[in-house]
Structure formats: C-alpha cells, structure tokens
Amino acid sequence: MRLTCPLCGTRDRREFYYSGSEDYLNRPAEGAPIEAWDDMLHLRTNPAGVTKDLWYHETGCGSWLLVTRNTITHAVLATELVAARKGGAA
C-alpha cells in the first residue's frame, strides 16, 4: 500500500505510522461526560468498507494525515492534512 502525502507525494506505507480512526479528532469539550471520552478513545464504528483514519508521516515531513480508504480492498481514496482541515490540528 502507498499513501499520497499532500506535502511529500506518493510514499511507501512504511513511512507512515497508523494511529487509528478519525474518532480521535473528535475530542470532547472540557467537562464532557465520561461516555463522550469512552466514545472517542475506545468505541469504533469499524466499517467494512470506506473508513477515515489518522496516519502520521513519521519518516517524512511529520504531518498528520486524514486518509480515506477502503478496508476491504485497501484502496486509498483520498488524503488530506489534518492541519489544513477546518478547526485545524487535533
């Protein structure tokens, strides 16, 4: 599998560190109930199909990427910089 980093171009999967689902971006507000934290940290939709997850370009530019890909075919559909999203970095 190869991922296209918006800054570095198409790179080998081994340059990237997989963190997990995009749920990690939905950090609850201060004082949110424990269920909200459980939801972000542990519970997952875990789709068989298109998913969005976070990858860190560890041996490249050091950016966090939000990758849209298919968990059945391993096709990578889109990549974007987390920092460039509305609301900025996680």
Added chain:
Amino acid sequence: MRYSGWKVITEGLLGNTGWGRAWRDPAPKAEYDAIVIGGGGHGLATAYYLAKNHGLTNIAVLEKGYLGSGNIGRNTTIVRANYFLPGNSEFYSHSLKLWEKLEGELNYNVMHSQRGHIILFHSDGQRDAAVRRGNAIVNQGDDAELLSVAQLKDMLPYLDYNQTRFPIYGGLIQRRAGTARHDAVAWGYARAADKLGVDLIQNCEVTGIDTVDGKVIGVQTTRGAIRAKKVGMVVAGRSSQVAAMAGMRLPIESHVLQAFVTEGLKPVIDHVVSYGMGHFYISQSDKGGLVFGGDIDMYSSYASRGNLPMVEHVMEAGMTLMPMLARARVLRSWGGIMDMTPDGSPIIDKTHIDGLFIDAGWNYGGFKAAPASGWCMAHLMATGQSHEVARRFRLDRFRTGHVMDEEGTGSQHNLH
C-alpha cells in the same frame, strides 16, 4: 457413530463405506430456545457447552458460510496458558485444562500436542519480566520453568545464540503448552454439538436482530426469520457489523494478521518457539510444514490478506533467530480478521438488550481460548451470570477503567 481405532480398522476392511456424515444439515426451525450467531471455534464450543453443561438442546448455530470458515481455520494453532494478569490468568488456565480433556470428551482427534512453548528473552530486563511472569503462572497453578542458555542450546541447537543485536539470554518454557489441529477443533465441537441435538445451520447469514421493549425476540436471516429469547453474538472479526444491527458500537477495530507455512520438511522444530525481540513465533505441523506468524499489519482491514511490509518483517525476524530457515520455501500465506480491543483482552458479557450476549474481542489469541470461551459464554447465556473465570471480561470496562492490558502498550486498538 463412535470413532475409535477399531472403527478405523473395520472401515479399512470394508472400503470406508460406513463413515456417514459427521453432522446433519438441518433447515432452520421457526423458533429455538437460544441462537448462537457464528459457526467458528468459539460459536460451536458455545453451542456444545450450552447443550452439554446446561441441557439446552433446542438451539441453533447460524453460520454465514461453512462451519469453521473463519479464524478457527486460519491461525498458527498455538495452545498455551502463560498469561500474567488476574482475569486472563485463570481464564486461560481453565481453557488449557479443557484442552487436555478435549479429545476424549468430543471423541475427536484434534491432534492436541503438548510439545512445550518457549518464549526467548534477550536482555536482563526481559529475563526479570520472564521470571515475574513465570511466578505468576506457577501461582495460578500452571507450569512454567526458566531455561538457561545451556539448557536451551541442548533443546534448540538451531537458534543463532550470538546475534549481534539480540543475543539469547534464556527462555521461559511452559511444557503443557503446544499446538492442536485447528480445523479439527471446529469439526470436533460441531460433531459433538450436533449429536446432542444442536442444529448447525450453514449458509445462513444474520441480517437483522429483532428486539421489542429492550428484549431480543429473534433474528432475521437470509433463510428467514428465526425466533429466540436468547441470542449470542460470537463472530470475531465481524463483531462490529453484527452488533451494529442491535444499535451497538463496540470497543473493537478489525485488523489483519498474517501467517505463513513452508513446504513439508523432516522434523526439525520440536516445540513452539517465540522470539522475544521481534514479533515471531513458529512451530512445525505434523505434516512437516513450518507454521509461523508475526504481528498484525497495524492498520484496520477486512481484506483477509496482508500487505508485503509485514511479510518482510516476519521473514527478517525468523531469519535472525533461525538462519536455517533460509533454505525453506514458503508455500502460502493467509490473513485472518482480528477483533482488536483497546486493551488486548476479550469480552464475554451481556449487552444493553435483554437476552442479547456478546463474545468478542479475541485480538489474535482466540484459538487457545476457544474451549473456555465456549464454556463461559454458554454459562452466561444459560444462567445470566458471568462465569467465575470470565468475570472481568466486561463490555464496559474501558468506560469504568477496569482495563486488562496484558502487554502494557496503552489504549490503542492496534497495539496489542
């Protein structure tokens, strides 16, 4: 029919014409007392123990494909009970005891071989951890023994002891651990459950879970609606999809784990050996193939096949430990879908829906757990109470903080 050595001889003389089917192929009834979703090792074991231990024989196992078509037939067949944490330790101990009686109980040759499992260590720190783990295992009542380099060299002369980066300092052996024929475990449980009257229904995919007023009343399937007041979800890597039918979101992310087998060789590896500095474990099947595996591919996947970087990593780890592997040719590799939890430990629990139970989150250690998982899931479904050795496998433990992180790697699904 009872299988025996005598039967093999008489059937041999009669041209093997009298074996018959190992289990029936029934059509689903309109209603059962209980339904188990998933005809893998854990599901079939659950059905068997529901019938055997709790007298529930009007039950069905619903399987999307054919029996044993999932991870029970796609693993490295290791059976061991060398866990450390309270909660895991007594559970796997219970499982190993069930393994030791399994063949007699099921009247089926699962080729259970207690050849010993050795974890190698490669530093003073790892030795300390191995001693501590060994003591915990012995306190649990199981066996563990520390091996010196001299003892290891006698037992495993083929290891590269003086690797430049990770010289071998010793090993921790559990002599009662070993391997079993994975498919035969599914077939043995299936045949024994069928004999007790359990309906094993194949090619029957569950498409919906029906509830009324917070109670389960049955399931929708590709072979029609089936009623039952108790339903158990035992579907491993597909747990998230099945639980979603009941409106649940699980603490599970599915990942692919690859395994490999070489061409058949003469006996060369007599034990199960795990490398302490790379994720690599190996044994030799009775057919002669070297069966080995490594870590998961590290990103969520349902592909049932792996990616090449992990293939390379596993081969490197194997070569570092056993240079002789260089001459063996790999015949095939495969991938199974692992239901990874944020602490690496499983779930056997009730759900928020009355009568709906879940057995999931086996990460990549489900094979050895199959007997105890079935035993405890059956106990839960029949009595409504968690079994003593599975009482910590709670669905809500991540919210309440009662996590069981055996490897101490943190709350991320792919790190266990």
